[in-house]
Amino acid sequence: MAVRRPDEVTLRRRSRLPVWAQLGWRVGLVLGLLGLTLAVHWFERDGLKDTADGHVSFVDVIYFTMISITTTGYGDIVPVTNEARMFDALVVTPIRLFFVLIFIGTAYMFVLRRTWERWRMEKLRKELCDHVIVAGFGTSGSEAVDELIARGTRPDEIVVVDATADSLERAASLGCFTAEADATRDKSLQAVRIDQARAVIVSAGRDDTSILITLTARHLAPNIPISIVVRNEDNELLARQAGATTVINPVSFAGLLLAGSTEGAHLSDYIADLASSSGMVQLAERVVTDEECGKPLSALARGLGVRVYRDGKPYGFWEPEAGALQPGDCIVEILPTARAEAAD
Incomplete structure (x- = not known):
């Protein structure tokens, strides 16, 4: 059992399918292919010959199907008609190769996957940026x-x-x-x-x-x-x-909402609206553009400016400092959300 070292941090991301689903579809596919091959061999058993007793029973069909899919056969039961031989050549042989791929894939999932995932996530970790x-x-x-x-x-x-x-x-x-x-x-x-x-x-x-x-x-x-x-x-x-x-x-913050609700039934709703992306308005913070410099905070093209931060100090929209925006100012504005714009 692998033991994670105390200083080892493994980055993970959930697989699109759970482990049981990945295993389940493999088992289902194997059983489906086995059932298909078994059914064809049974209905076309007249095209098979048992060299031991000359009679092909249902047990013989199961045996021949499993041996044909997993190996090349032992020669004790053989196809003798053209139809049976073509089925084994064109259908059973590809199924045999497909089984090998399924078994390798399952081994990868349960044996090699952890090593592969660790390498892949380490690669993704090294590419993390602006997260x-x-x-x-x-x-x-x-x-x-x-x-x-x-x-x-x-x-x-x-x-x-x-x-x-x-x-x-x-x-x-x-x-x-x-x-x-x-x-x-x-x-x-x-x-x-x-x-x-x-x-x-x-x-x-x-x-x-x-x-x-x-x-x-x-x-x-x-x-x-x-x-x-x-x-x-x-x-x-x-x-x-x-x-x-x-x-x-x-x-x-909850206390502020509660206190505000005593002054008006809609104040807390609006404050919660500002804080959430699911409402009609939202708060946004950004640096002023060159075109906005020299203009008052009230002249923003899209949003409603409520505060200016200049040299780390906040100024409200009513203060003289908000009368002319300067390069480097950071502004806080109220914007309509995508939901509100879609409604318009």
Whole structure:
């Protein structure tokens, strides 16, 4: 039995067919071909000759069929008519070769596949670039992956790192790459090429583990955007000090929605709409274009500008700094989703 070394991280992606289905269709095909050959030999048994007793029984037909398909025969039962000989030459011989290929393919699936998959995934790992790493695939991590895919990120651009195999099964079923590893370790994140990733999402389920993962990720990739989920408000500052670009507290966010709902029945709906790709509007962040420089934030061609980030400082749409956009400004705008544009 192969034992995975502690420092070994194997990248995986779920096969299109489960193992039982791959084995099942092979067994079914073998039985079908055997049944076809057996039926023809039985109905055309007059074209066979048994050199032992001169009588071809059903047992003789089974024996002759199995021997003909798996070997070249022993000569004790032979085809004597032209029809029987042509059937063995043109049908049984190709079936015999096909059986060999099926047996080799089955041996590959159960014996050689693991070695092949490891080599193939290692090759894919080396080609990973501009991907999103999701460290932790609990409730928040899985929701983040679902939302990424809904927003247009291809599943093969997402790598899920988790220490629990069961947690990775759903990620693999979505088409994501998965790595069963400890994301707090340098070698685990290096194995999924964090230096080539475009973003990291950290949702380990425990604030201390998430902060440690953030420290490791920031150490390995000083400039990568890191989003982290923390559940204790006291840990938000620690998460930022660890290097998190964005800190999200689902408990605080839920409180904001609840408080907002007391001021109006539709406020929480709109906020949730902004946060999800399934609504009519969505928030987007981008750098201003050359054509937009010098224009006010309110003059955006497509979206509704709500905030400008200049030199790391935020400015609202009502502030004087938003009256003239400058090169390098980062703007946050509200855009209609594809669903809303399709409705129009």
